[in-house]
Amino acid sequence: MPFSEERWTWQCDEMIPSDVVAGRRLLEEILHRLRAMHWPRRDVFGVHLATDEALANAIIHGNASDSRKHVRFSCRLSPRKIHIEIVDEGDGFDPNALPDPTTPAHHSCPTGRGVMLMKAFMSHVDFQEGGRRVVMEKHREAD
Amino acid sequence: MNGYRHLDVSEIGEVTIVRFRDNKIVEDINIQELGQELFKLVEVDGRRRLLLDFATVDFLSSAALGKLITLDKKMKAHGGVLKLSNIRPEIYEVFAITKLNRLFDIRPDDADALAAFQ
Numbered sequence: 028m029p030f031s032e033e034r035w036t037w038q039c040d041e042m043i044p045s046d047v048v049a050g051r052r053l054l055e056e057i058l059h060r061l062r063a064m065h066w067p068r069r070d071v072f073g074v075h076l077a078t079d080e081a082l083a084n085a086i087i088h089g090n091a092s093d094s095r096k097h098v099r100f101s102c103r104l105s106p107r108k109i110h111i112e113i114v115d116e117g118d119g120f121d122p123n124a125l126p127d128p129t130t131p132a133h134h135s136c137p138t139g140r141g142v143m144l145m146k147a148f149m150s151h152v153d154f155q156e157g158g159r160r161v162v163m164e165k166h167r168e169a170d
Numbered sequence: 171m172n173g174y175r176h177l178d179v180s181e182i183g184e185v186t187i188v189r190f191r192d193n194k195i196v197e198d199i200n201i202q203e204l205g206q207e208l209f210k211l212v213e214v215d216g217r218r219r220l221l222l223d224f225a226t227v228d229f230l231s232s233a234a235l236g237k238l239i240t241l242d243k244k245m246k247a248h249g250g251v252l253k254l255s256n257i258r259p260e261i262y263e264v265f266a267i268t269k270l271n272r273l274f275d276i277r278p279d280d281a282d283a284l285a286a287f288q
Contacts, residue, residue: 047198072229072260079231083197129269134239140268141232147267 033110035103042097045090050082053100057109064106067168073148074109074165080141081113081161088138089117089159107167112160119157176204179211185287186217187280190227197233205237209244218250221283225256235270242273251275255283 037060043049054075061071082098090096099114125139133139146152151164178189188211195201211217222238238254245252255277257265265271277283 047196051196069260069263075229076231076264079196079229083231083233087197131273134270134273135236135243137233137236140235144232144264144267 033103033105033108035105035110038101038103040099040101042099045086045092045094045096045098047082047086050086050098050100051079053102054078054082057102057104057111060104061109065170067170070165070168074111077145077149077152077163077165078111078113080145081111081163084141084161085113085115085117088120089115091117109165111163114156114160117159119159122154122158174207176200177207177211182284185219185221185284186211187221187223189223189225193226193228195227195230195234197231201231201233201237204234205240208237208241212241212244212248212250216248218245218248219287220245220250220252221280221287222252222254223256223280224254224258224261227261228258230261230264232268235264235268239270239273251287253277253283253286255280 039053041053043053057078058071058075061074082100085098086092090098096116099112101112103110122142125142126133126136128134128136128139128143145161145163148165149163150166153162154160155162176191178191180187188208192200192204195204211220242252253275256279257276262271262276265274265276275286277286
């Protein structure tokens with residue numbers, strides 16, 4: 028079981044429109060809270076990158092920026108861990124079928140690089156419900 | 171004033187140095203504009219020695235990497251040379267994870283990059 032129990036000190040659960048600006052407002056609040064708790068710079072960067080990529084996947088690729096569709100954005104935060112869930116209303120995708128973006132043949136392919144970065148910077152990333160829901164967790168690194 | 175919304179463009183000798191006005195390069199309308207401005211440097215202005223200075227950039231997304239890959243292809247197609255410099259450690263890690271540090275010539279600073287154009 029990769030996602031562990033935690034004493035959460037802050038949480039949010041919102042439905043946002045299919046608009047990257049709305050998602051970034053929530054993301055900025057989360058980053059502000061991480062910095063206020065003095066999370067290491069690399070950790071804050073990693074959460075920023077992974078969440079930005081997940082939001083872009085949900086809003087632009089999942090919901091196709093359709094204003095009639097929404098994205099559910101949930102976050103729980105503790106001094107040592109952050110847990111994020113993002114759910115879209117799209118058709119989903121198979122995360123195991125993405126091309127390897129590190130091969131030169133796929134350099135020009137726009138898919139795969141974001142998911143690779145999410146997995147690299149977060150402690151756990153899990154795609155559920157046919158790729159419509161992504162669950163991510165990051166453990167704070169030692170200072 | 172150089173006619174670019176997202177870039178500051180200057181020259182040292184035959185090298186065009188490009189600095190970014192946005193400190194976050196993320197996926198939205200602006201990144202499309204940014205891409206068009208970068209491509210214009212090569213395809214319209216005919217710049218053939220391009221140095222992208224990332225000193226002002228503290229965040230970029232995978233969509234930005236896609237624009238840089240396209241720029242690199244356009245540069246090579248026109249016989250040009252592209253180098254990158256002043257990339258902070260977290261962003262360099264993004265290039266390393268995606269193995270794009272093998273595609274791009276990444277230099278620690280402008281002086282090193284300018285010397286490498288010679």
